Amino acid sequence: MPKYPTNDDSYRFLFENADIRGETVILDNVLKDLLATHEYGPGVQKLLGEFAAATVVISNNLKFDGKVVLQGRGDGPISLIMVECSSDGHIRGIARGALDAPEGSLRTHLAEGVLTLTIEPEIGQRYQGIIAIQRDELADVLSDYFAQSEQLATKFWLSTRAGASAGLMLQQLPKQSVTSEEARLDQWQTLCALADTMTPDELLDTETDRLLFRLFNEWDVKRFKPKRIRFSCNCSRDRSLNAIRLLPDHEITELFEEQQTVTMNCEMCGESYHFTRNDVDQSEEPTIH
Numbered sequence: 001m002p003k004y005p006t007n008d009d010s011y012r013f014l015f016e017n018a019d020i021r022g023e024t025v026i027l028d029n030v031l032k033d034l035l036a037t038h039e040y041g042p043g044v045q046k047l048l049g050e051f052a053a054a055t056v057v058i059s060n061n062l063k064f065d066g067k068v069v070l071q072g073r074g075d076g077p078i079s080l081i082m083v084e085c086s087s088d089g090h091i092r093g094i095a096r097g098a099l100d101a102p103e104g105s106l107r108t109h110l111a112e113g114v115l116t117l118t119i120e121p122e123i124g125q126r127y128q129g130i131i132a133i134q135r136d137e138l139a140d141v142l143s144d145y146f147a148q149s150e151q152l153a154t155k156f157w158l159s160t161r162a163g164a165s166a167g168l169m170l171q172q173l174p175k176q177s178v179t180s181e182e183a184r185l186d187q188w189q190t191l192c193a194l195a196d197t198m199t200p201d202e203l204l205d206t207e208t209d210r211l212l213f214r215l216f217n218e219w220d221v222k223r224f225k226p227k228r229i230r231f232s233c234n235c236s237r238d239r240s241l242n243a244i245r246l247l248p249d250h251e252i253t254e255l256f257e258e259q260q261t262v263t264m265n266c267e268m269c270g271e272s273y274h275f276t277r278n279d280v281d282q283s284e285e286p287t288i289h
Contacts, residue, residue, distance in 0.1 A: 009226035010056050010089070011208045016220035018187040019173040023057035024208055025229065026166040033231035034083075034093050035163060037268065041100035044078065047109055048095055049165030050138045050158045051083040055093075056229055057156070057169040058117070058142075059085040066121035074113025074133065077101040081110070090232035092268045105136035115141055146171070155192050159200035166203045168211075170195060191216065233268045245280055252280060 010025035031052055035045055051070055059068040067086040073079065078101060083093035101109060113133040120126050131145040139156035146154035153172040159165065172188050179187070194215050202211065212221050244252065244262065255262055256277040265272050 007207070008229050009208075010060055010229055011223055011226050012060050013212060013221055013223040015187075015191070015216070016222055018191070018219070019176050019179065019184060020188060020191055021171055021173055023060040023169045024167065024211070025053055025056045025060075026164065026204060026208075027052055027056070027229065028164050030091060030229050030231050031165050032163045034091065038094070038099060040095065041102070043101040043103040043109065044081075044095045044099050045163070046103055046160045047078065047081055047106070047138075048083065048093055049160030049163075050167075051081055052085075052091060052093055053158055053160075053165040053167030054138060054142055054156060054169075055083040055085045056089075056091065057167045059087065059089075060227065061171075062087045062119070064121045064124070066119065066124075069116075069118040069120065071116045071118070072106075072110045072113055072133065073116070074110030076107075076109050076111030076113065077104075078109040085229075089227050089229045090234075091229055092231065092233045094267050106138050106141065107133055107136050115145065117145065153188055155195070157195060157198065157203060159203040161201070161204055164204055168195060168198070168203060191219070233266060244275060256280075 007026040007028050008030045010023065013022045013024070015021070027049070031049055034052060035048060040048065051072070055068055055070040058070065062068065065087050067084055069082065069084045071080070071082040077098035078095055079097040081093075081095040083091065085091045107113075110133050114130050115133055115138075116128060116130050118126065118128045129145065129149045131141060131148070133141055135141045135144065137158075139158045142156045143154055146152060152174070155170050157168040159167075170188075170191060172184070175181075175184065198211070198215060202214075206214065208226075209223065212223060244255070247255070260276065262275045263272055
């Protein structure tokens with residue numbers, strides 16, 4: 001089990017005298033573990049880092065057991081990029097396409113693309129929202145998405161560098177106080193302007209409490225208990241075996257006629273599972289998970 005330093009924790013915070021909340025995370029060893037599953041070039045590493053940090057801060061808002069999946073698809077060098085984070089802080093992700101693509105804008109990597117946000121509770125209805133990628137930065141696309149779908153002002157700041165990534169999100173809450181709409185707007189604009197003074201390196205290098213103090217020291221900020229983020233995959237030998245057993249009988253026969261041992265590799269974590277025909281024949285009836 002990988003050991004992670006405290007900067008692989010995510011934090012939720014709340015402004016006591018404003019209807020605004022925030023989330024922040026710095027991913028270090030977690031992101032290195034995620035990137036180690038494939039030979040990603042610098043451009044894809046940067047993009048995966050941004051998707052990972054964004055998915056974590058979005059998942060911190062879950063009030064139920066489940067997961068958030070942030071996915072981009074397009075016709076550019078990268079055909080697919082996806083990061084998934086569960087409510088208990090387990091994260092995994094993958095990119096497909098030209099994995100050696102150089103650094104570039106989001107619209108360059110995912111040309112004519114769409115961004116999909118899926119929320120999957122363990123119990124209850126699945127929710128999915130889609131927005132066209134019409135901006136160069138993932139942070140801007142996500143800010144637009146939340147403003148349209150949630151109808152709550154939301155802004156993201158994302159930064160990546162050499163196997164580490166960080167994210168900060170501010171979101172205006174539904175009105176909970178007697179504050180006027182004019183005052184609420186002023187609070188929102190002020191806090192966003194303060195966050196805009198932060199450089200990408202500061203977001204990556206500054207410990208959370210120090211960052212919140214530097215940005216918002218004149219505001220009453222309540223910071224909640226951190227959540228540990230870990231790279232983890234829910235693949236298993238049983239699931240891989242079930243995938244084989246769900247094939248038609250003649251395809252299973254052909255598969256094992258070609259090779260005595262069938263190997264199934266998980267794209268997410270790189271784990272390999274090996275099966276013989278006996279494994280298939282001796283298994284119970286397949287189940288879909």
